[in-house]
Amino acid sequence: MGGKRRTNPAGSTNSFRGDVLRVLGVLKVGTGDQFQRIGAPHLSYRHTDKDTPSKQKQARTASHTGALSDMRKHGLTENGGSATTAESLRNLTTKGLQAASHELRRPVTEMGSTARGAGSSGATHPIAVNETVIAMLRPKANLARMTEDPAEVRATAKAAIDTPDGIGTIASYWTEVPLPATGTWNAPGKGGAQADIVLTAPQDKVPLLFIEVDNCHETAEELADKLVPHQTTFALL
Known part of the structure; x- marks a missing residue:
């Protein structure tokens, strides 16, 4: 465990780092909130007991934020400025793009660019593109990952699952x-x-x-x- 902690000081798991690689490999630049909503939509229903929406978002995106921190340490991601909402933007490095190609099973020649510098002016268009992808995907929570959540949280997630698929x-x-x-x-x-x-x-x-x-x-x-x-x-x- 100590060795894993030294390798990934933020304590991230392979699952959450894989989420980031797959999502950033497609979107090129994005926020922790967008990575969480696509990669782990079940987390969207937790932490409703937090005082403010800001604290709720901070709690539900903590795992992906940790993954981004560890991946930056390994040279896979880098900070890409800030969105107009003041959220931090992240993009892949060349090394990260290669890793994402393995996650997505795409040739590196089909991966496009790293989108470095896209956040220098707030990335309003990339963020809009990302939100369009999310709207079309309509990510659904996996109830199997919510067995320990309160009944009311599972019920809210189930109601969303029952809506039309993306x-x-x-x-x-x-x-x-x-x-x-x-x-x-x-x-x-x-x-x-x-x-x-x-x-x-x-x-x-x-x-x-x-x-x-x-x-x-x-x-x-x-x-x-x-x-x-x-x-x-x-x-x-």
Whole structure:
């Protein structure tokens, strides 16, 4: 136990470090709150006895915060600035991106960038992309991980579980993907664009979906122009 503590001083487990790698491997930059909501949604129903929403969030995200601390020690993640909500942003290093490729079972060539510097201006667009992914995933708590929780906590989680399912798993998503309107997926040519989200979830009858997320900073005409490379790419498939 002492050796494990020296290796991971924050006391994080393989499970929570794996959560961070899988989520950051897809989202590229995010907050501890987003990692927890995707990776361990059962924690969202705990700590309601804390005095304030801020303290509740601090408690339910503590395990992923510890994982991030240990992973930073190992050179897998780094601090990426702050979101406009003042929450700390984290992104993977090159070493972390390689580790995430193993977790997601994707070639490193499909992992994209480390998103270093994305938080220098609050990362409003990446955060909006992340929230879109979460809204589509609709992460559900695993009741098997809540056997020791009070009955009322389990009942609240069960009510959420009974709502309609989301689409795919975190491994079904890619973000900031260059589209090969010309060229290839590995070497997109000029005249293309980036899809904010690419979703492939054939198990949910969604073989391929490109998603554009707008922060209301572009005109309707600009958004329409961005959809042309999407249409061109679909025609080539």
